[in-house]
Amino acid sequence: MTVQLKRPSSLRHFVTPVAVVAVLAVMFAWVATLDLDSIEARTLNAGYLIDRTREHLVLTVVSSALVAVLAIPTAVLAHRVRSRVVRAIVVTLGNIGQATPAVGVVILLAIVWQTGFTTALVSLVAYCFLPVLRNTLTGLEQVDAATREAARGMGMTPNQVLWRIELPLASPVILAGLRTALVFSVGVATIATFINAGGLGDMIVNGLKLQRFSVLLVGAVLVAAIAVLIDWAAGLVEDRVRPRGL
Known part of the structure; x- marks a missing residue:
């Protein structure tokens, strides 16, 4: 019975x-069948794809880690x-960050501050601050008062x-907020290309500007896959850190 459940x-x-x-x-098997021009060849190669993916992942992971470090203690x-x-x-x-469109936040900070990785990170x-903040507050408030009193007793x-x-x-609710923040970060990180912060957004924007469907498709699929x-x-x-019985 145990094996059947697992x-x-x-x-x-x-x-x-x-x-x-x-x-x-x-997707890559399809790309391999294409007769790439010089623009596509400079983009659809292992070195370029690895660099852009690494930049995208660094932006996503570092920003999410900072959100956790800042939002959870604040809550x-x-x-x-x-x-x-x-x-x-x-x-x-x-809520200020999410009340403004993501591209607006990025461009506004770039205008008043600078362009580059740090601005994109901020x-x-x-x-992504609000989901973690709100979920942490909600998770803590859902803890039964009697349980707290018993612990104090x-x-x-x-x-x-x-x-x-x-x-x-509260950890299941907090982790759900962190999970949401991570997915938000992956999508919003594509906008980092507008302020010269790299990432897979470079491929999406260049594919649109230069009308290279293969470049656009590969960039979009990689972002979705991440x-x-x-x-x-x-x-x-x-699932692993959820307390037993919850």
Whole structure:
């Protein structure tokens, strides 16, 4: 009975990466059949694709890590204060990034500051901050008050209650917010090309400007593949760290 329950779950975990690899294999097999001109040849080669993918992944991972480092402690502090006014202010500030279109945030920062990787990174953090902040607040608020009181009755300090009770119980909701932020980052990172920050957006924009469908398609499919794989990996982590019984 145990084996029968685990087998579908294992198959579900393998379906996504296998499907992504199959799509990429078909796409590159199709590209190999094309008679590429000089512009396409400079783009559709291993060196260029690896560089753009690496830049895209660095932007995505670093921005998501910064969001986690900044948003989760901010939400914890806002929750500790237990003031609706403070929470409203914090959520409003976090909402500023998403209230503005992503391209607007990127271009505005580039105008008032500078172009390049750092500006794109700040833009991504601002845009992806809200999902993690809101989910962390929601997860902490959903922890049963009786559970907190029981922990305090056992002699735990407020910090011990936070680390041993509240955060573990809130972790599924927090991780769902981080998962959303990661997928957001993959999509928004394509806009980084407008401020000379690299990434796979270069291929999408160049494919559109130069009317090279193959370049556009490869760039778009790679971005979609990264988003799907990151969401899949985040789902695995979410399943692994979820407290038993939840």
